[in-house]
Amino acid sequence: MPEHVNKTHTPDPAFDDTVALVDRVAEADRGEPDTGFEARLIASARPGVAGKIGAGAHGWGPLARSWWMLPVAAALAFGVFWIRTETTPAPGTDPSLNRVAATMTLASVEADLDDFLFVDELTDAQSVFASDSDADGSYDELALPSETADALLFDLLAAYGESL
Amino acid sequence: MRHEAAEQSARPAHDPDAVRAGDPDPAETARLVADAADGDERAWEILVSRYGRRIYALAKSRLHDADAAEEITQSVFVTLAQKLRGGAESAYTESGKFEPWIFRIAMNRVRDEGRKRQRRRGTLRIEPGIDIGAAPRDNHTDHEETHGQLDAMREAIQTLDERDREIIELRHHGSLSFAQIADLLSEPIGTCLARHHRAIKKLRERIEAAGIGAEPTGGTHHA
Numbered sequence: 001m002p003e004h005v006n007k008t009h010t011p012d013p014a015f016d017d018t019v020a021l022v023d024r025v026a027e028a029d030r031g032e033p034d035t036g037f038e039a040r041l042i043a044s045a046r047p048g049v050a051g052k053i054g055a056g057a058h059g060w061g062p063l064a065r066s067w068w069m070l071p072v073a074a075a076l077a078f079g080v081f082w083i084r085t086e087t088t089p090a091p092g093t094d095p096s097l098n099r100v101a102a103t104m105t106l107a108s109v110e111a112d113l114d115d116f117l118f119v120d121e122l123t124d125a126q127s128v129f130a131s132d133s134d135a136d137g138s139y140d141e142l143a144l145p146s147e148t149a150d151a152l153l154f155d156l157l158a159a160y161g162e163s164l
Numbered sequence: 165m166r167h168e169a170a171e172q173s174a175r176p177a178h179d180p181d182a183v184r185a186g187d188p189d190p191a192e193t194a195r196l197v198a199d200a201a202d203g204d205e206r207a208w209e210i211l212v213s214r215y216g217r218r219i220y221a222l223a224k225s226r227l228h229d230a231d232a233a234e235e236i237t238q239s240v241f242v243t244l245a246q247k248l249r250g251g252a253e254s255a256y257t258e259s260g261k262f263e264p265w266i267f268r269i270a271m272n273r274v275r276d277e278g279r280k281r282q283r284r285r286g287t288l289r290i291e292p293g294i295d296i297g298a299a300p301r302d303n304h305t306d307h308e309e310t311h312g313q314l315d316a317m318r319e320a321i322q323t324l325d326e327r328d329r330e331i332i333e334l335r336h337h338g339s340l341s342f343a344q345i346a347d348l349l350s351e352p353i354g355t356c357l358a359r360h361h362r363a364i365k366k367l368r369e370r371i372e373a374a375g376i377g378a379e380p381t382g383g384t385h386h387a
Binding site for chain 1: 200201203205208209212213216217218220221224225230234237238241242244245246248249313314317318321332336337339342354357358361364365367368371
């Protein structure tokens with residue numbers, strides 16, 4: 001019979017103390033917003049009403065604030081394009097140079113629009129966790145050198161018990 | 165909402181399962197979400213009260229910015245409201261995993277904001293080994309000592325690597341169960357357990373190195 005089957009789990013007060021302290025930090029953070037926090041969230045969005053970010057929001061796209069930004073954005077894009085067209089040196093007669101100039105102008109306009117509209121958000125469907133691909137999450141990678149994967153799992157399940 | 169708040173406040177402050185134990189089963193959550201989608205304002209208020217502060221705490225721990233954390237929380241609920249209205253290809257479809265789903269949205273928002281801040285200000289990285297916590301003072305009140313412990317632990321959490329921070333913040337700030345975390349991260353539950361276990365040990369080492377220890381809890385094991 002493997003050794004760990006007969007092993008009695010030894011309580012770890014230091015582990016418990018640290019977990020309790022982290023919980024206190026989290027509880028303090030959850031208690032930080034004022035009593036009007038929930039009311040502001042409820043007022044900002046309801047399933048039956050189009051929601052908007054509250055006053056002072058930033059970084060989530062000016063288009064999300066008001067529809068009238070669309071013509072402003074279009075006017076800005078036209079103005080940027082016109083200015084760049086006027087200030088860009090005339091391309092040579094070579095058609096390939098014309099195409100390069102047009103591509104560069106379009107790319108610069110797109111970049112300006114991106115900066116203005118902040119459209120580089122990731123969609124919810126995209127997975128953004130684990131940006132590095134080194135870990136495959138196997139038990140053996142996380143096991144201590146002296147422990148088998150089964151022994152580690154036994155210790156962890158005994159430690160966390162019913163809190164899973 | 166008030167009943168849940170009263171129930172939670174009656175529990176010991178350090179009870180790690182105070183919020184998790186109050187979470188209803190997936191069937192009840194699904195019913196609540198469906199009611200909110202039908203326009204039930206009471207159901208919507210319950211959803212906000214149940215998840216608003218948890219999402220806020222998770223965002224705040226990441227960004228250290230209360231205003232940004234509140235904006236992100238608002239953004240998550242705006243998205244939720246849009247998806248519950250339906251009619252779009254990305255409308256929410258009930259699969260019994262509402263909590264992992266909403267916290268995945270929250271983590272995406274937090275990560276987006278973090279990337280934008282990095283682009284605007286350059287990389288802000290707290291390297292392991294920085295001086296965590298203030299030097300012990302001779303004359304300090306119990307409140308100040310507790311506040312110092314909390315700040316030291318916050319700083320220690322920032323020194324963890326990305327994966328360890330994620331598991332700590334989802335487990336403690338987000339109050340998710342390990343099963344929900346495993347579902348959210350698409351990892352085996354044992355991996356999540358092991359990573360959390362390792363992260364807690366690292367935090368312990370770092371706050372002890374700073375000369376700040378947690379208050380004894382009587383030796384009862386976390387369960």
